[in-house]
Amino acid sequence: MGTKTHYDVIIIGGGVVGTAILRALSRLQLKIALLEKQVEIGWGTTKANSGIVHAGFHSTPGTWKAKLCVRGNAMFEQLSDELDVPFWQNGLMMVARTKEEEETLRHYYQQGLENKVTGMEMLDAEATHRLEPNLAPEISLALRAPSGGVVAPFELAMAQAENATANGAQVQTGLRVEDISHTGDEFVITTDDGNTWTSTYLVNSAGLFADEIAKICGLEIEPIIPRKGEEYLFDQSVSDLITHTIFPVPTPKSKGILVIPTAEGNLMIGPTALELPYKDDVTTTAEGLDEIFSFTQKLVPRLNRRDIIASFAGVRAGSPTGDFIFDSSHSGKAIHLRGIESPGLTAAPAIAEHVLKMLAKAGLPQKEKPDFNPRRPKVIRFKELSDAEKEQVIRENPLYAHVVCRCETITEGEIVDAIQRGARTVDGVKFRTRAGMGRCQGGFCTPHIVRILARELGVTPLEITKRGNDSQLLVAEAKEFLKGGKLHD
Amino acid sequence: MTKTRQTDVAIIGGGPAGLAAAIAARKAGAKHVTILERSHELGGILQQCIHNGFGLHRFQEELTGPEYAYRFIPEVQKDPGIELYLNTMVLDLSSQQEITAIHPDFGLVKLQARATVLAMGCRERTRGALSIPGTRPAGVFTAGTAQRFVNIDGYMPGKKVVILGSGDIGLIMARRFTLEGAKVEAVVEIMPYPAGLARNIAQCLEDFDIPLYLSSTVTTIHGKDRVEGVTISQVDDKWQPIPGTGRYISCDTLLLSVGLIPENELSQAANIPLDAKTGGAIVDENRETLIPGIFACGNVLHVHDLVDYVSEEAEIAGEAATRYALSKADADAKANERDKGRKAQQVVIKPGENVRYVLPQRLTPGAEADLFLRVTQPMEAITLYLDGVMLARKRQVRPSEMLKIRLRPNHWENLRQNRGDLDGKEISLTAALQPTQPTRLEPETVRGARP
Known part of the structure; x- marks a missing residue:
């Protein structure tokens, strides 16, 4: 400075x-x-x-x-x-399966009234399943909060x-x-x-x-108290299974494991709530997946492990x-x-x-x-535009005709815009535009995004990282390892 | 508003399948063929496959990927009857064959086709699909992504590599990385046998002393910013990791070569029924899908191990699409009636014992066609039967190698003798162990052996 x-x-x-x-x-x-x-x-x-x-x-x-x-x-x-x-505003539903859980659910309803939550309603089994036909049949009562x-x-x-x-x-x-x-x-x-x-x-x-x-x-x-949570994301092809965010009856430590229709349109399940002495442990585990999956399948039996496209973990400040x-x-x-x-x-x-x-x-x-x-x-989200609007933005900037991420239909125009708004890394582009978040998880678009980032930032592709620090995607120019005539060390 | 253009045959994708389909369509008499290709050049994935081994069947030559592509590209480029739209992304396909695409100069492009050939290819399975535990550092790539970085962009994505999956692209990349001076520490395969072609195991791993660990998988990815290592473990016969077998391998890169998935989002947009086994459309001997006038070929239909077969399949589709387009030109109402009758008459072929899939899934009775199939596991000395009629014997078969079997008039005769009228019937294709072999399946023996 x-x-x-x-x-x-x-x-x-x-x-x-x-x-x-x-x-x-x-x-x-x-x-x-x-x-x-x-x-x-x-x-x-x-x-x-x-x-x-x-x-x-x-x-x-x-x-x-x-x-x-x-x-x-x-x-x-x-x-x-x-x-x-x-x-x-898809609404939340807390669901009960037993008489005991139903009691707890009524308690939350009362608590909601005291907190001045608007629009809440208690739904019997039939009304619940009419709104969410893919919920487990055992679910007998639901607290619905449309806000x-x-x-x-x-x-x-x-x-x-x-x-x-x-x-x-x-x-x-x-x-x-x-x-x-x-x-x-x-x-x-x-x-x-x-x-x-x-x-x-x-x-x-x-x-x-x-x-x-x-x-x-x-x-x-x-x-x-660092509290780790793992989450798993599903392909958009199963997004229609659930509309509301589904909560079980909570435990003292957390709100439990949920089924969440995300704002971007993918279903997500999680999180776990594991108290750990570390603030940077963002590993996913086979145990975490098993726990989340077996739990949420009891809420929505039609969830299928095969449809999971991504997993991640975060640590929250307990x-x-x-x-x-x-x-x-x-x-x-x-x-x-x-x-x-x-x-x-x-x-x-x-x-x-x-x-x-x-x-x-x-x-x-x-x-x-x-x-x-x-x-x-x-922000221009190309996929959501009408045909006439698509025509219009392409005429103004032909980069909007170049689809870089084909799973999510994200164009080069959107990627350049994200970089102009501050994206510096592949994940920065991904989180701003959704490029690389779809079912191929960046398989096709990563090399293109690296190239576009390098071009827009005026650096070489070797300097482009996944998310800063030492997370470079590329380690050398081709043939670099062969200089000196030696085949690997 | 955008004006809708007309074409006889629209081909979505300008890779090996699209190229061969376009040429075949023109030879069959299509006056106007349109290729819609999202890249700036034709050739598709072949352009990044700079290794040799392409074209052995078709040209009796060993070509590289780009060389194979250039056996087709000039012919397509110089043909005035083929309109090429490069840099064109198809956004939508309706079952009435209205295509919506975007192009940097033309903006929104609308195309009405008389017949359509789907040739969009496939994509790679990813880490997410496998849910490999651990961190999410830089340095985890699918093999094809790494191939593009090295062969097209000219950058190395790593120096010390572990490859999960023994699919062909992974094997090719094991050799490629080694030739570039990187060290490939291991190839890890969850099945007890390799997923790639035998020749690739020999030429890409054995020749370079790269170890292949069968019945093993990657159970953890380590590293904060960049991959620092992986843990590999042996798996049991249910593919579950065996506790205590974990072994850490230090590396900066994990490549995934764990399978390819036909890219059928557009087919789904057009409500084309897919086969759960192949991941591609259900087709007949003409490679026509269940939506009349829409055809499919290449890796969007089923994943091929040899491009030679892709070209062959695409020619069938391109020619049939042209026949359809030209007949459609006569009288639409009549054509629709014909379509219905034609589909109702077809025989449905189901994969039976030891067969993972068979393609085409539907046949017009009497059609002389090649059946393509994959078996479920490696086997020796098998006989292939179609509804009890013997088609062929094979000495050795593996899931990685697609089998091709010609269905001849005598087969149809035998089928008719067994089943009478075949129209609309369902028959199954099985790969049976030959009866001359000593076999565990003998029911008497099994019963007798029990206490």
């Missing part, structure tokens, strides 16, 4: 919560920045999030989770419209960051915070590139690592208290968000509102920008 910019607020962590706060702050006449250690936004817990916009009947009345989840849910329609993010939905979590984080940037916020990826000190009137943040950043206010939204950042700020706190934790330090000038576990995605826009209130209390001036634009420019 040449000249030092002093920021009003710096946010640490570019997940769905950090970017929601960034966007909320970008409405105001402030200088704000966000620091993210991953190469791209949304690559921590957000990337492997199930994408469920919860209704709010899961949370104990009076908790932050209950309040912010119901409030966040109500904000999603406008949010997804403004940011042009796929959001589908629940699904969103593409990574796209939401991206869109929030893009919209905030368009409104003047700064986003820095690939920078890890190493140290934070406070001089009395400003925070001095040192990043792993040796640079320092200064701000008057600080928001710690570092997710799994929020406990470590809080400790650097001098807080004595209980550690985050709360030591069971609720979201909002700590502050430095006379309220630093706010620490901890344990933003489920329903954190749903609550994100409401969490942002709450954080703004906390900052206001600590003295942050909150004057609206007169020219704030809440809308992100519409």
